[in-house]
Amino acid sequence: MRIAFASGKGGTGKTLLSTSLAWTLGRTAGLRVVYVDADVEEPNGHLFLHPDVDGLSPITVPLPTPVADRCTGAKRCQAACAYNAILVVGTRVMIDPDLCHSCGGCVLACESDALVEVPHRVGALHRGDAGSVGFVGGELDVGQARATPAVDATVAAGVERAEADGADGLVIDCPPGTTCATMAAVRGADLVVLVTEPTPFGLHDLRLAVAMCREMGLPVAAVINRSDLGDASVRGALADLGVPLLAELPFDRDIATAYADGAVAAERSPAVMAVVRAIWSHAVNRDTGALRATAGG
Numbered sequence: 001m002r003i004a005f006a007s008g009k010g011g012t013g014k015t016l017l018s019t020s021l022a023w024t025l026g027r028t029a030g031l032r033v034v035y036v037d038a039d040v041e042e043p044n045g046h047l048f049l050h051p052d053v054d055g056l057s058p059i060t061v062p063l064p065t066p067v068a069d070r071c072t073g074a075k076r077c078q079a080a081c082a083y084n085a086i087l088v089v090g091t092r093v094m095i096d097p098d099l100c101h102s103c104g105g106c107v108l109a110c111e112s113d114a115l116v117e118v119p120h121r122v123g124a125l126h127r128g129d130a131g132s133v134g135f136v137g138g139e140l141d142v143g144q145a146r147a148t149p150a151v152d153a154t155v156a157a158g159v160e161r162a163e164a165d166g167a168d169g170l171v172i173d174c175p176p177g178t179t180c181a182t183m184a185a186v187r188g189a190d191l192v193v194l195v196t197e198p199t200p201f202g203l204h205d206l207r208l209a210v211a212m213c214r215e216m217g218l219p220v221a222a223v224i225n226r227s228d229l230g231d232a233s234v235r236g237a238l239a240d241l242g243v244p245l246l247a248e249l250p251f252d253r254d255i256a257t258a259y260a261d262g263a264v265a266a267e268r269s270p271a272v273m274a275v276v277r278a279i280w281s282h283a284v285n286r287d288t289g290a291l292r293a294t295a296g297g
Contacts, residue, residue, distance in 0.1 A: 008205020020266035036158030055127035063120035198230025
């Protein structure tokens with residue numbers, strides 16, 4: 001069961017609920033779960049789950065690299081690059097790693113074998129355990145322009161860990177927005193939980209997130225966080241869009257305090273515990289062939 005937590009904008013409570021769900025399934029329901037922090041530009045799930053990290057490995061992408069004295073100046077590689085990442089001056093080949101998408105087209109186009117692909121580091125993977133919760137977190141290196149390759153590698157590592165552990169659930173904390181990185185994180189999810197808030201920005205970006213999930217053919221549901229601080233426009237929009245509203249979480253100073261303390265919110269708040277139970281119950285009941293368990297039993 002792969003559950004992804006996404007949102008149209010940042011700061012809505014994805015990490016609050018994703019860490020709470022992973023902790024609840026692992027600590028109170030006795031299930032084996034793997035938590036994946038795929039928000040590689042701002043990873044913070046470790047601040048709440050406090051994993052013992054026992055594995056660190058680089059995230060790399062293949063970067064075309066010139067081979068000395070082989071270029072004939074034909075510029076086939078430059079013509080093949082859809083991202084304008086290659087400039088050929090005479091027989092000198094210059095490649096911009098920030099623009100390169102590691103598609104390999106330039107290497108195929110070059111008939112003189114003047115380009116070879118070498119690993120280029122873009123980030124790091126952190127692996128470990130937080131009690132009964134497996135932990136996989138990705139972190140994009142400072143200065144890297146594209147997060148999608150790091151997200152792809154992080155989610156793939158999480159799926160591999162879940163399969164190796166025979167995990168019951170995979171919880172993915174996604175990047176905010178509707179970018180390529182977010183799409184990479186939600187791809188293949190059994191359920192995408194959109195965490196939103198009752199504000200004009202929240203409503204606008206929620207619509208974009210729902211459209212993204214629908215375009216990708218992904219089942220979607222919603223949770224409204226800080227539900228008592230805005231108006232009813234988000235509820236009406238969810239009803240119009242046909243998106244199930246699983247729960248509403250009013251503003252609670254104790255939840256904010258737990259978050260500030262670096263504690264899992266579900267451990268201190270019955271309200272958060274009830275929300276994540278509703279999420280897991282909905283995810284399980286969507287598919288009669290899925291696990292016959294909920295976080296409450």
